[in-house]
Amino acid sequence: MTRRVILAGGGHAHLAVLADWARAPMPGTQRWLVTSSRFTAYSGMLPGWLAGIYQAHDLLIDLKPLAERAGAQLILADVVGLDPARRTLSLSSGEEMGFDLLSLAIGGETDTSALAASGDRLLPVRPVGAFMARWSNLLEAKTLAPVINVAVVGGGAAGVELALGVDVALRNTFRSYRVSLVTPSDGFLSGHAAQVRKLAIMELADRGIAVHFTQAAGEDNGLLLASGNFLPADCIIAATGSRAPRWLAQSGLACNEQGFVAVGADLRSTSHTEIFAAGDVIDRSDRKLERSGVHAVKAGPVLAANLRATLSGISLQQYQPRNRTLYLLALGNRRAIASWGGIVTSGKMAWRLKDWIDRLFVERHRMAEFNLSRDERDEKVGISHFA
Ligand SMILES: Cc1cc2nc3c(=O)[nH]c(=O)nc-3n(C[C@H](O)[C@H](O)[C@H](O)COP(=O)(O)OP(=O)(O)OC[C@H]3O[C@@H](n4cnc5c(N)ncnc54)[C@H](O)[C@@H]3O)c2cc1C
Incomplete structure (x- = not known):
C-alpha cells in the first residue's frame, strides 16, 4: 500500500528531510511539499541584506529543485486547516489533501496584535519575502523625503539586528533619518549573556539608535509608548516574536496555551503519532527550547530519520540540543x-x-x-x- 507523506512548510528542518529523500529512496510512498512560496528565506542573513551586504538571492533557497530531487511534488499554497482525526489538510487553494504521515515546519507568524492600528506603516518581519519586497518599495518611495523615521518593535536578537541593519540602510540612502528600538526591558536580548546585552546597548548608543524600554501600541502616525510619549514613525518594523497559526490549536492537535504544536523529544505530536513538527512552530513537552534557527536546522536530520523510522516501524531518535x-x-x-x-x-x-x-x-x-x-x-x- 502506498503511503502519503506530506511536508507542510519549507522550514529549515524540511530542507534536511528533502536532502535525505534525495539521497536514499523512499519505497512505498507518495510525497509532497506544500509551502507558501517557492523560495524559503534564510532569515539569519536578513539584517545583512538590509545593510546591503547581501543580495536577495544570497539568502533565498529555491525549493523547486530540492523537491524534484527528493521525488516530492511541490504545491505552492498555504495550509489553512488540519483535521488530524480524518488526516486531512486544507489548503488556501480550496483543495483538501489526505495524508498518512505529516510533518509541519511552517515556522511562526509575527504577532502584530498590539500594533495593528498603524495600518500601512506596519511592516511585520514575517513572511520574510513579503518584508523584503515592502522594504524595497518603501525605500524607493521615500528617497525624496527630507527625513525618515523607522521604529523597530521587539528587543530579541532579530529586533536588535534589524535596527542595526536599518541604520546602515538609511545611512546609505537618506541625509536625515532616525531609527528607534522599542522593547520592554525584560525582553531585551533575554536569554543572552549579560555581556552581550551590554555590548549591544553600547553599539546601539554609538550608532545613535534610541532605545525605548517600554511597551508600544500602534497608532495612525507612529507608536504610543506606555510611558505616555508618542514616537512618530513612517515605518514600524514588527519583530515581536512568533505566534502560532490559529488553525493549529483549532484543529484538535495537542498544542500549548499559545497554540504551538506539543511534541516530544522525538518531534512527534504528543496527541497524534502520524504527525511530526520541528522549528518555531513547536513546543517541547519535555523541556523548554527557545525558538531559533539553530534548533530548527539541527532538528532536521532527526526529523528525517524519524519520518523514515515511522514508515518502517522502527524506534525513533531524539533531538537533544547541546548545552551551549x-x-x-x-x-x-x-x-x-x-x-x-x-x-x-x-x-x-x-x-x-x-x-x-x-x-x-x-x-x-x-x-x-x-x-x-x-x-x-x-x-x-x-x-x-x-x-
Ligand atoms: C531578522 C531575523 C534574524 C534571525 N537571525 C537568527 C540567527 O542569526 N540565528 C538563529 O538561530 N535564528 C535566527 N532567527 C530566528 C530564525 O529565523 C527562526 O527561528 C527560524 O526561521 C525558524 O525556522 P522554521 O523552519 O521553524 O520556520 P521558517 O524559517 O519561518 O520557515 C517556515 C516555512 O514555512 C512556510 N509556511 C509558513 N506558513 C505556511 C503555511 N500556512 N502553509 C504552508 N507553508 C507555510 C514558509 O513559506 C517557510 O518556507 C532570526 C529571525 C529573524 C526574523
Missing part, C-alpha cells in the same frame, strides 16, 4: 557579537564567522540541487578545510 549554543549577533557593519555560554567577544572576526556559517548553510542547499553527496558538497564550498 553559539550565538552570533550581526551589527550591520560587518561586525558581530559572538557568545558561547559565558564567553563573549565582538568585532570583525565574529562577523566573518557568522558570514561563513550563514553562506555555507544556503550554499549547501544550493549544492543539493546537483545531487552531490554531503562530502562532495563540503569539498565544493570549502568546509572540509575547517572540519
Whole structure:
C-alpha cells in the first residue's frame, strides 16, 4: 500500500528531510511539499541584506529543485486547516489533501496584535519575502523625503539586528533619518549573556539608535509608548516574536496555551503519532527550547530519520540540543557579537564567522540541487578545510 507523506512548510528542518529523500529512496510512498512560496528565506542573513551586504538571492533557497530531487511534488499554497482525526489538510487553494504521515515546519507568524492600528506603516518581519519586497518599495518611495523615521518593535536578537541593519540602510540612502528600538526591558536580548546585552546597548548608543524600554501600541502616525510619549514613525518594523497559526490549536492537535504544536523529544505530536513538527512552530513537552534557527536546522536530520523510522516501524531518535549554543549577533557593519555560554567577544572576526556559517548553510542547499553527496558538497564550498 502506498503511503502519503506530506511536508507542510519549507522550514529549515524540511530542507534536511528533502536532502535525505534525495539521497536514499523512499519505497512505498507518495510525497509532497506544500509551502507558501517557492523560495524559503534564510532569515539569519536578513539584517545583512538590509545593510546591503547581501543580495536577495544570497539568502533565498529555491525549493523547486530540492523537491524534484527528493521525488516530492511541490504545491505552492498555504495550509489553512488540519483535521488530524480524518488526516486531512486544507489548503488556501480550496483543495483538501489526505495524508498518512505529516510533518509541519511552517515556522511562526509575527504577532502584530498590539500594533495593528498603524495600518500601512506596519511592516511585520514575517513572511520574510513579503518584508523584503515592502522594504524595497518603501525605500524607493521615500528617497525624496527630507527625513525618515523607522521604529523597530521587539528587543530579541532579530529586533536588535534589524535596527542595526536599518541604520546602515538609511545611512546609505537618506541625509536625515532616525531609527528607534522599542522593547520592554525584560525582553531585551533575554536569554543572552549579560555581556552581550551590554555590548549591544553600547553599539546601539554609538550608532545613535534610541532605545525605548517600554511597551508600544500602534497608532495612525507612529507608536504610543506606555510611558505616555508618542514616537512618530513612517515605518514600524514588527519583530515581536512568533505566534502560532490559529488553525493549529483549532484543529484538535495537542498544542500549548499559545497554540504551538506539543511534541516530544522525538518531534512527534504528543496527541497524534502520524504527525511530526520541528522549528518555531513547536513546543517541547519535555523541556523548554527557545525558538531559533539553530534548533530548527539541527532538528532536521532527526526529523528525517524519524519520518523514515515511522514508515518502517522502527524506534525513533531524539533531538537533544547541546548545552551551549553559539550565538552570533550581526551589527550591520560587518561586525558581530559572538557568545558561547559565558564567553563573549565582538568585532570583525565574529562577523566573518557568522558570514561563513550563514553562506555555507544556503550554499549547501544550493549544492543539493546537483545531487552531490554531503562530502562532495563540503569539498565544493570549502568546509572540509575547517572540519
Ligand atoms: C531578522 C531575523 C534574524 C534571525 N537571525 C537568527 C540567527 O542569526 N540565528 C538563529 O538561530 N535564528 C535566527 N532567527 C530566528 C530564525 O529565523 C527562526 O527561528 C527560524 O526561521 C525558524 O525556522 P522554521 O523552519 O521553524 O520556520 P521558517 O524559517 O519561518 O520557515 C517556515 C516555512 O514555512 C512556510 N509556511 C509558513 N506558513 C505556511 C503555511 N500556512 N502553509 C504552508 N507553508 C507555510 C514558509 O513559506 C517557510 O518556507 C532570526 C529571525 C529573524 C526574523
